[in-house]
Amino acid sequence: MSVIATLGPKDTFSDMATRKYMDARSMSAELVYFPTLKTTFNAIGNTADFGVLPIENLSEGYVQVVLDALMSTELAILDEVLLPIKFAFVSSCQDLSELEHLYVQFVAHGQCSEFIEGLPDVTVHNTQSNMESLAQLQGRKNVGAVIPHHALSHWQEQGLVIDNVTDYAHNQTRFLVLGRAPKPYDENVPYKTTLVVRDDHDKPGVLGSIITAFSNRKINMTSIMSRPTKSQLGKYHFFIDIEGHCTHPDIAQAIAQINAAYRVKVLGSYPIQNANLY
Template sequence: MLNIATLGPKDTFSDLATKQYIQAIQAKEPLQTTHIQYYATLSQTFEAIGKHCQLGVLPIENLSEGYVQVVLDQLLDTKLSVISELLLPIQFSFVGFCEQISELTDLYVQFVAHGQCSEFINGLEGVQIHMTQSNIESLVLAQKKGKTAGAIIPQHALSQASDAKLIDNDVTNYRNNQTRFLVLSETAQARIQGKEYKTTLVVNNKQDCPGVLGNIVSAFALQKVNLTSIMSRPTRSQIGNYHFFIDIDGHQEDAHISAALTEIQAQYDVTVVGSYIKAINTNGNK
């Protein structure tokens, strides 16, 4: 049995991403049985990987909101490996349990979803905003609150809000909104020849050396390595001292990437979080 940790309850976007990954597993291994273990927070989900579950599926980046900081911070100091990435289209709806929008007093919204639906939320007047840990929790809390409450929920969860009086089917800021998810494991995955890869790594600037970012970029540029993203995160040792979370195209075993990493590792502490098959973006520009 393959136990997979993800953010619950059922029907969160994390749950959808996990089920998408399970379909890919079972397409290769039809006899593989799986079980999804739901956790209340992203931190609890991360901590369960390698303890209670062999794998975990976590959101790492949204098209409009950027990186999910709580997950990013966990990756900065982990022994887990990224073994896969998934891209999931993300669209949100508003459901209200009042007869008119003017009667709305309380809105429940997941903390990451808030930024992705900020245009709609900012247009509400006199409404108290309640942040939640998951989108389905938002719906449950709004239903409990009653006729003056509303929630931002995934479009695919509208069937669970049949008692709603008001529905706005799409309140997402961007029509082509999507989130990238990472699949993490204690064990790195073997390379498959002929596949396009991406590598995630962390450069730890513990010594607070000057010119770190310039040296990193120069090392990759010299070897013609394509950097797809760089995100700095504070080391929490002193103001102005940062670690760097980096995504690059290619596998860590590729000769030009290996050469660049060797140069960087001679100066800084580098952790390769994983090399994994690059997800295909099928979202387009709808």
């Protein structure tokens, strides 16, 4: 049986995304939870055959630790999962004025910033997972946590509950499914391709070269994200999403053109998903 790695514990958004991905494909696999995004990523291709990790949130943008891990991986992106995101607040307090400590997962912090910034004189503690935030409340007074709305069923104590503390009503997170090898191409399915362009030799005009190579062939770029190389200030790599499969002649030619001046790594071509499927 295959093993799938994701950020735990049970009932995190990563867990939900993984289960919905498996259910949509009637997939039977052992689901293994890891304590951090980095340990989850490192398990894929080693102790796990596949992994599901968050890559982008509607309000907060890209998850930087996952982008950095993609830079050096030999894994392939196989699929994407889109998941609606809604957070609630729970506390042992009867009133917000009693709150002294708030626990919130480090990515969720940015997605609920308006609520958090409105809490005066509260010490905020960032955690590795949303369910870890909930666990911090057990048996303690004057503490609260931001947790996934679906996890409210785990909160059995008397206290304060605020149903929705998310900044944006239609918040959504995109997850990537990673594995050792690319999936076979299906010509009947619309694809997107994720790639990274590395400017190792500090050549000028890298952005212009990328845009020209794709626009001249009428290839739609849906996103571009710069990320520091961590070797020198002012040096960046570029993560790019385009519509289409990397084996399409126009896309293959565009990649070859860019690769002639810079270093291109295709992270994967995978089916485009929509919110209705997941």
